[in-house]
Amino acid sequence: MSYDDFYDLMRRPNEEQREILFHTMPNLISTNESTREPLLIYLTGPAGSGKTFEIKGIMEIYNKFSDTDGIFNAYIACASTGKAATAIGGSTVHSALRISLSRIMPLNIEKAHQYRTLFKFVKVLIIDEVSMISAELLEQINTRLKQITGLFTNILED
Numbered sequence: 603m604s605y606d607d608f609y610d611l612m613r614r615p616n617e618e619q620r621e622i623l624f625h626t627m628p629n630l631i632s633t634n635e636s637t638r639e640p641l642l643i644y645l646t647g648p649a650g651s652g653k654t655f656e657i658k659g660i661m662e663i664y665n666k667f668s669d670t671d672g673i674f675n676a677y678i679a680c681a682s683t684g685k686a687a688t689a690i691g692g693s694t695v696h697s698a699l700r701i702s703l704s705r706i707m708p709l710n711i712e713k714a715h716q717y718r719t720l721f722k723f724v725k726v727l728i729i730d731e732v733s734m735i736s737a738e739l740l741e742q743i744n745t746r747l748k749q750i751t752g753l754f755t756n757i758l759e760d
Contacts, residue, residue, distance in 0.1 A: 608666055611659060619652055623659045627667060641726070657690050657728055664726050674723040681730035690730050695739065699746045706742040709749050717750040 603611070615623060622643065629641045643660075645653045661677050668676035679692030680699070687694050695701065700709070700717075709717065727747070729735065735743075 603662055603665070605666075608662055611662060615655070615659065616652070619656055619659070622656060623663060626660055626663050644732075654689050654730075657730060660726070661690075661728065668723065668725050676723055676725045677728055678721075678724055678726075679728045679730070682734040683731055686731040690728070692728070692730070695729060695735065695743060699743060699750075701739070701742050701746060706745055709746075714749060718752070721750050 612620075612623070622645070626641060626643070629639070645656055647653055657679070661675070661679060664676040678698055679687075679690050680695045680697070681687040681690060681692060682695060684694055687697075692698070696703065700713070729743075
């Protein structure tokens with residue numbers, strides 16, 4: 603997205619939407635990644651209230667203010683269902699993180715390396731329709747993220 607398109611996008615949100623979008627920026631600008639607190643945002647609202655617009659805005663903010671040189675996305679966008687994933691231009695959680703429907707299998711060394719390479723520039727994982735994800739699947743997501751990042755703390759913990 604060009605800078606003109608980005609600034610046009612940032613002029614369109616209403617006051618509440620703009621507040622949420624600007625809330626994400628300090629987290630990106632912080633110079634010390636090791637002391638940066640995880641940014642956890644839970645968007646809720648009825649159909650047509652602008653949740654998808656907000657998610658797309660957050661995705662663009664992360665791309666503009668991350669050091670990806672415009673080559674890679676600074677986010678992984680996924681959702682619990684194919685329809686929701688399509689709406690945000692992402693994929694399902696199962697597809698994005700290679701989680702089978704029955705149980706999570708460890709990544710082999712080659713796949714783990716591929717994911718680490720892909721995740722090198724990722725700053726945020728966006729999960730749309732998270733309320734439709736079971737506790738078991740959240741645990742599988744956490745396990746997969748640990749395998750990918752090599753960090754063995756609870757990534758999805760408050």
